[in-house]
Amino acid sequence: MIYAICIFxxxxxxxxxxxxELIRNHYHVRNxxxxxxxxxxxxxxxxxxxxxxxxxxxxxxxxxxxxxLYYPNFEIVVVNDGSKDNTLEKAIEAFDLEKVTxxxxxxxxxxxIRGIYKSRKRAFNNLTVVDKFNGGxxxxxxxxxxxxxGDYFISIDVDSIIDPYALQKMIxxxxxxxxxxxxxxxxxxxxxNSCKIVDGQLIEIDVPNNLxxxxxxxxxxxxxxxxxxxxxxxxxxxxxxxxxxxFDKEVAIGCGGYYTQTVGEDMxxxxxxxxxxxxxxxxxxxGYVPDPLxxxxxxxxxxxxxxxxxxxxxxxxxxxxxxxxxxxxRKYGFMGMVSHPFWVFFEWFAPIVELLGIIYFIVIxxxxxxxxPFFFVMLFFVYVFSITFSTYAILYDxxxxxxxxxxxxxxxxxxxxxxxxxxxxxxVVYWALSGNFDFFIRKKKTWGNMPRVGFADKKKH
Amino acid sequence: xxxxxxxPIKLIHLLLxxxxxxxxxxxxxxxxKNTDNQIGTSKATxxxxxxxxxxxxxxxxxxVIVPADSSSSLVSxxxxxxxxxxxxxxxxxxxxxxxxxxxxxxxxxxxxEFKSRMIDYGNNNLxxxxxxxxxxxxxxxxxxxxxxxxxxxxxxLIINITLVLMVMYFTNKRKNHKERYICIYRNxxxxxxxxxxxxxxxxxxxxxxxxxxxxxxNRKILTEVLLMFKxxxxxxxxxxxxxxxxxxxxxxxxxxxxxxxxxxxxxxxLKALTNLxxxxxxxxxxxxxxxxxxxVRTEAxxxxxxxxxxxxxxxxxxxxxxxxxxxQLSSFYVFRLYQVPVPAFVDYLDxxxxxxxxxxxxxxxxxxxxxxxxxxxxxxxxxFEMTRFLAIRAVNDLRLYxxxxxxxxxxQSETGNNKLEIIKTLKNIGDAEDxxxxxxxxxxxxxxxxxxxxxxxYYVNNEGRERLNFLSQNSDLKIDQFLAxxxxxxx
Numbered sequence: 001m002i003y004a005i006c007i008f009x010x011x012x013x014x015x016x017x018x019x020x021e022l023i024r025n026h027y028h029v030r031n032x033x034x035x036x037x038x039x040x041x042x043x044x045x046x047x048x049x050x051x052x053x054x055x056x057x058x059x060x061x062x063x064x065x066x067x068x069l070y071y072p073n074f075e076i077v078v079v080n081d082g083s084k085d086n087t088l089e090k091a092i093e094a095f096d097l098e099k100v101t102x103x104x105x106x107x108x109x110x111x112x113i114r115g116i117y118k119s120r121k122r123a124f125n126n127l128t129v130v131d132k133f134n135g136g137x138x139x140x141x142x143x144x145x146x147x148x149x150g151d152y153f154i155s156i157d158v159d160s161i162i163d164p165y166a167l168q169k170m171i172x173x174x175x176x177x178x179x180x181x182x183x184x185x186x187x188x189x190x191x192x193n194s195c196k197i198v199d200g201q202l203i204e205i206d207v208p209n210n211l212x213x214x215x216x217x218x219x220x221x222x223x224x225x226x227x228x229x230x231x232x233x234x235x236x237x238x239x240x241x242x243x244x245x246x247f248d249k250e251v252a253i254g255c256g257g258y259y260t261q262t263v264g265e266d267m268x269x270x271x272x273x274x275x276x277x278x279x280x281x282x283x284x285x286x287g288y289v290p291d292p293l294x295x296x297x298x299x300x301x302x303x304x305x306x307x308x309x310x311x312x313x314x315x316x317x318x319x320x321x322x323x324x325x326x327x328x329x330r331k332y333g334f335m336g337m338v339s340h341p342f343w344v345f346f347e348w349f350a351p352i353v354e355l356l357g358i359i360y361f362i363v364i365x366x367x368x369x370x371x372x373p374f375f376f377v378m379l380f381f382v383y384v385f386s387i388t389f390s391t392y393a394i395l396y397d398x399x400x401x402x403x404x405x406x407x408x409x410x411x412x413x414x415x416x417x418x419x420x421x422x423x424x425x426x427x428v429v430y431w432a433l434s435g436n437f438d439f440f441i442r443k444k445k446t447w448g449n450m451p452r453v454g455f456a457d458k459k460k461h
Numbered sequence: 462x463x464x465x466x467x468x469p470i471k472l473i474h475l476l477l478x479x480x481x482x483x484x485x486x487x488x489x490x491x492x493x494k495n496t497d498n499q500i501g502t503s504k505a506t507x508x509x510x511x512x513x514x515x516x517x518x519x520x521x522x523x524x525v526i527v528p529a530d531s532s533s534s535l536v537s538x539x540x541x542x543x544x545x546x547x548x549x550x551x552x553x554x555x556x557x558x559x560x561x562x563x564x565x566x567x568x569x570x571x572x573x574e575f576k577s578r579m580i581d582y583g584n585n586n587l588x589x590x591x592x593x594x595x596x597x598x599x600x601x602x603x604x605x606x607x608x609x610x611x612x613x614x615x616x617x618l619i620i621n622i623t624l625v626l627m628v629m630y631f632t633n634k635r636k637n638h639k640e641r642y643i644c645i646y647r648n649x650x651x652x653x654x655x656x657x658x659x660x661x662x663x664x665x666x667x668x669x670x671x672x673x674x675x676x677x678x679n680r681k682i683l684t685e686v687l688l689m690f691k692x693x694x695x696x697x698x699x700x701x702x703x704x705x706x707x708x709x710x711x712x713x714x715x716x717x718x719x720x721x722x723x724x725x726x727x728x729x730x731l732k733a734l735t736n737l738x739x740x741x742x743x744x745x746x747x748x749x750x751x752x753x754x755x756x757v758r759t760e761a762x763x764x765x766x767x768x769x770x771x772x773x774x775x776x777x778x779x780x781x782x783x784x785x786x787x788x789q790l791s792s793f794y795v796f797r798l799y800q801v802p803v804p805a806f807v808d809y810l811d812x813x814x815x816x817x818x819x820x821x822x823x824x825x826x827x828x829x830x831x832x833x834x835x836x837x838x839x840x841x842x843x844x845f846e847m848t849r850f851l852a853i854r855a856v857n858d859l860r861l862y863x864x865x866x867x868x869x870x871x872x873q874s875e876t877g878n879n880k881l882e883i884i885k886t887l888k889n890i891g892d893a894e895d896x897x898x899x900x901x902x903x904x905x906x907x908x909x910x911x912x913x914x915x916x917x918x919y920y921v922n923n924e925g926r927e928r929l930n931f932l933s934q935n936s937d938l939k940i941d942q943f944l945a946x947x948x949x950x951x952x
Binding site: 028030035036037039040041042100102103106107125174175176177179250371377378380384387388391395399402407410 | 598601611612614615618619621622625626628629632633636723724725728755756760782783784785786787788789790791793794795797816823827878907908909911912942943945946949951952
């Protein structure tokens with residue numbers, strides 16, 4: 001009961017903090033002139049690192065979209081992580097690449113680089129393609145960091161659609177903070193299933209037709225607009241999505257880059273960077289830009305979605321264990337006293353507590369006589385609370401971005417919110433439990449295959 | 462999925478759908494057995510002589526249908542002694558505390574009164590065969606007052622959802638309405654002002670055509686239209702726009718905005734005044750240069766640059782806050798946009814604020830201000846890494862040969878980034894006497910430093926290239942690879 005009250009109260013608190021932050025951001029954006037950075041010779045250099053594994057379907061379109069990013073000083077490093085298909089060949093052909101001699105400074109250890117490719121054409125001067133032996137996403141990112149020339153690097157999923165203005169928006173927190181060193185910033189990830197995409201650019205936003213994808217829209221809204229935004233305001237953000245995150249290269253290298261032995265490398269890096277700064281007693285901040293700057297295709301089948309959630313759970317547990325010494329350690333400030341314990345109790349433990357609840361309930365039902373009216377009232381209460389929370393997430397989205405402009409889209413989302421606690425949530429809990437099982441019993445440390453439909457492919461249909 | 466989970470989804474799905482509630486059920490297992498005595502227990506444990514609790518206890522223990530006038534029955538029921546005996550056996554029940562809290566929250570009399578009304582309603586309105594079940598449900602429910610709280614919360618949440626949906630609906634409607642309104646009046650104001658500025662109509666007629674000017678929103682729209690005209694029109698018309706702004710009394714609105722508690726309004730006011738009433742703005746801008754809000758400070762500093770072409774960065778001397786890079790970029794942007802004459806940035810090199818010093822260094826490098834270069838040398842000893850970095854870069858970009866020995870001496874004690882910058886500098890201002898220094902770096906461990914040292918050695922002069930060739934032939938440093946790397950301009 002105490003656990004339930006805590007979790008409800010915490011989520012309410014986070015929702016309130018998020019609302020305030022969204023209002024603050026609204027005025028902040030309205031009074032910001034991005035032309036200043038767009039035309040500036042002093043804009044800091046950013047390296048966009050895009051790991052690619054078996055992306056031959058979409059690689060050309062995706063690189064073209066990256067080249068169209070609207071920022072005065074950036075380079076793109078695409079890392080072909082030992083793809084088994086013709087990802088590299090397609091890129092070589094499309095961008096007229098040739099192998100160059102490049103001395104690599106392995107500041108962070110990673111798999112051997114087979115070759116570095118640059119274009120013969122001046123138009124693609126800022127494009128580098130790295131071909132390396134397969135080592136996983138974290139390893140690919142590490143090799144990208146080793147090649148990067150910029151002071152900052154942005155890690156993205158190559159198959160995501162990045163907002164053309166993403167770089168200027170994400171670099172802003174680094175430049176405007178006078179008292180603390182900003183070590184990383186994250187952004188809101190939107191769901192691109194059913195959206196209209198042309199030449200790697202998002203043309204029209206729509207609510208996904210697939211129910212599982214639609215559930216994830218609600219879930220992402222809650223996570224990004226009511227969770228991470230509040231954590232960033234409270235300076236307790238531990239996770240920056242692997243699909244889009246801008247990092248201070250010096251700090252990332254200083255703390256050893258991405259950890260390759262985990263499937264939750266995105267969260268692990270943020271925690272380690274924070275830890276690194278705290279141990280050096282340097283003032284720092286992890287920023288967050290509450291704008292939808294990246295659009296990604298989410299799994300639309302149960303099988304793939306299950307694998308993804310299983311992996312997320314394993315990644316979370318792994319990170320929490322790797323950095324267990326942070327837990328309730330005052331040395332690490334808010335992260336140690338609040339963020340890390342929150343993740344332990346309310347992210348990792350939540351599905352386990354739910355499972356224990358089920359077992360307890362079954363025992364009571366079989367051997368005792370449950371108070372059914374109480375049971376049903378409580379069931380209804382939790383259900384209504386869940387819907388309220390999701391409805392607020394949709395409201396936040398509507399007020400902040402007005403992404404889903406048509407009434408039918410809002411209605412669709414609201415209907416989905418009513419179904420989500422009954423259909424989607426139990427599945428999420430199940431996948432999280434299976435993630436726990438795989439982590440502790442099967443000691444599984446792999447990503448699992450994550451096939452995607454691909455935006456370019458969808459266009460043809 | 463793996464073989465461990467063959468196809469359990471449907472079963473698990475069903476089970477998990479009740480799991481959320483299950484975790485909230487620790488009350489119910491034991492509590493169910495104590496159905497009749499919850500309130501009595503709470504009384505026995507903590508409040509021995511509460512008449513309210515006695516009546517509540519009595520009421521909750523009724524098992525028969527209460528007569529129509531149920532209020533009288535509340536004081537009858539089991540006697541106090543019986544209740545205390547029964548309650549003693551459940552003294553340790555922790556759920557009583559929950560019930561007590563709920564009763565305290567809701568008011569025990571309210572609970573009882575509500576219950577009795579419900580029962581009265583059942584007795585008066587329901588058919589006989591249903592009454593039994595109805596009363597049982599009420600009894601059962603009221604055994605656990607927490608249920609009432611939950612029910613109230615549910616009602617609250619449903620109201621909440623309804624409100625949110627209404628907010629969504631009306632916000633959308635209002636937003637669309639407002640957008641249409643703004644669009645209509647913006648077009649109308651643009652047409653009228655354009656006609657006036659191009660001499661097609663007189664001011665009096667224009668004033669007549671400018672509708673609803675008393676409404677704050679319309680005045681805001683008009684200010685925006687004037688700002689847009691000011692940005693896009695040049696020549697004679699350009700000077701007429703501020704006059705219109707003053708004639709319509711819009712400057713008073715802007716002045717009022719600058720005094721607002723809300724930072725975004727202060728910015729709005731500053732922006733309008735800077736563009737449309739510069740003389741007035743000049744007076745008030747200094748008050749906001751050290752405003753408590755970062756964005757207001759930025760706006761004021763940018764406005765200062767725009768309004769003081771004779772000395773655009775004089776405000777740097779009065780700053781009490783850091784001058785972050787974003788503000789530096791914004792100031793520089795306005796500075797270039799309005800082609801303000803370039804001041805001597807050396808004046809700000811001795812600022813106490815490191816970010817101001819850094820900005821001045823950047824500007825000196827960008828505008829190639831060689832005349833006061835000697836002031837830069839002192840910054841090579843700055844305790845701040847970034848300042849030293851920029852000072853080294855200044856030595857490089859301004860070709861300050863006198864600083865070469867100093868940066869070479871600094872090399873060993875410098876950070877990685879600054880070491881790289883020193884080597885890069887030698888590429889441009891180095892000569893044969895630096896070859897040994899660069900060669901010693903080539904023999905070092907760091908690949909980045911080695912690469913840059915090779916580059917510098919290669920580009921200093923032909924002698925440097927020969928030195929590299931010699932090294933390539935007489936050492937196992939794989940100089941060829943480094944040479945191939947540095948000679949490809951794409952790297």
